[in-house]
Amino acid sequence: MDSGNIWNIVMNKILTIFTPTYNRASLLKRVFTSLQKQTYKNFEWIIVDDGSTDNTEEVVKSFIEYTQDFSINYFKQKNGGKHRAINFGVKKAKGDFFLILDSDDYLKEEAIEVLNPLLDQSRLNANLAGVAVRRAYSDGNIVGNIFDKSILANSVSIRYQHKIIGDLVEIFKTEILKKYKFPEIENEKFCPEALVWNRIAQYYNLQFYNLGLYITEYLPGGLTQKIIKIRMQSPIASMLHYVELVSYKIPIKEKVKATINFWRFSFNDSSSSILDNLKKLPNLFYGAFLPLGLLMYFNDKRSQ
Known part of the structure; x- marks a missing residue:
């Protein structure tokens, strides 16, 4: 050749x-x-x-x-x-x-x-x-x-x-x-x-x-094992993922899960207020899931 x-x-x-x-x-x-x-x-x-x-x-x-x-x-x-x-x-x-x-x-x-x-x-x-x-x-x-x-x-x-x-x-x-x-x-x-x-x-x-x-092997110290803590430390990217997921054509129960996770990680972001975050969601209906997100946030804090 x-x-x-x-x-x-x-x-x-x-x-x-x-x-x-x-x-x-x-x-x-x-x-x-x-x-x-x-x-x-x-x-x-x-x-x-x-x-x-x-x-x-x-x-x-x-x-x-x-x-x-x-x-x-x-x-x-x-x-x-x-x-x-x-x-x-x-x-x-x-x-x-x-x-x-x-x-x-x-x-x-x-x-x-x-x-x-x-x-x-x-x-x-x-x-x-x-x-x-x-x-x-x-x-x-x-x-x-x-x-x-x-x-x-x-x-x-x-x-x-x-x-x-x-x-x-x-x-x-x-x-x-x-x-x-x-x-x-x-x-x-x-x-x-x-x-x-x-x-x-x-x-x-x-x-x-x-x-x-x-x-694949899910080894100790990898992203998969400590994903909650990682998301807590990068709340803006995590919230962006979940708020975009809400806008896609997925079942309503999955939209609710994504919304709860959006609120869950929002409390790790000190740069925006609850009102700021509410405006990022498609409508006020999704604000109803804030309390569940807050409960998950407290649970995450206890678990770390």
Whole structure:
């Protein structure tokens, strides 16, 4: 193969695998090993270090020196949260598609080979934002409930109409993620991914496949384990997520749940008053759920 063809392959990777990490140097080798073992290697790996104080940089340098099978690009930012890391990673991505692979998870050996034709199909459909597959535990069992065939839906309807539960693995077209950036709120280090995924859902569908290609482990110290405290520390982004959810086409009981959570986290935000927050909701009816939100706020405070 001549050098020109090799260069074209390098410059036209179909997939960016993105790993945000914070003090997880000990886990990154497993991620790296799973990428090394991929049966199809048309990808780049971008790692954004969110201000780690361990030896993450040295560990990643050893990966870069060890392999020539795929490119590895490492960046370090001031600690600002996963959402800021995603925004930066999307900006640097060269792939047509963007897959977020957390530092405590890994991919099955055949994952990218299986994904490749699915991404190709998605590429040809301008109405699709990408594809989504399933997370699985290390024993192979799917996280959440399963479905028999692929589903054409969006990130809102897959939850509230098709009733699919469990964390999903969305692989978005990079060009779409560049249009839908995460809001970066001063002094907050968390923004729900669902906030952006739901915004994309207002204009684009995803093709969902019941394929457990992504192995997940909910380890101590991760976002999932301490999500309530994290939301309390980033109330504005949390409230934004819930108030937008209320405006979407979801069942009324889900709107009520979202409203209660909106009020629940609003009491952690000292920058706005109850009246200010009431004005953010679609109508005065939703103010009736303030007392329930206040009770949950007090319960959260006791639990921390």
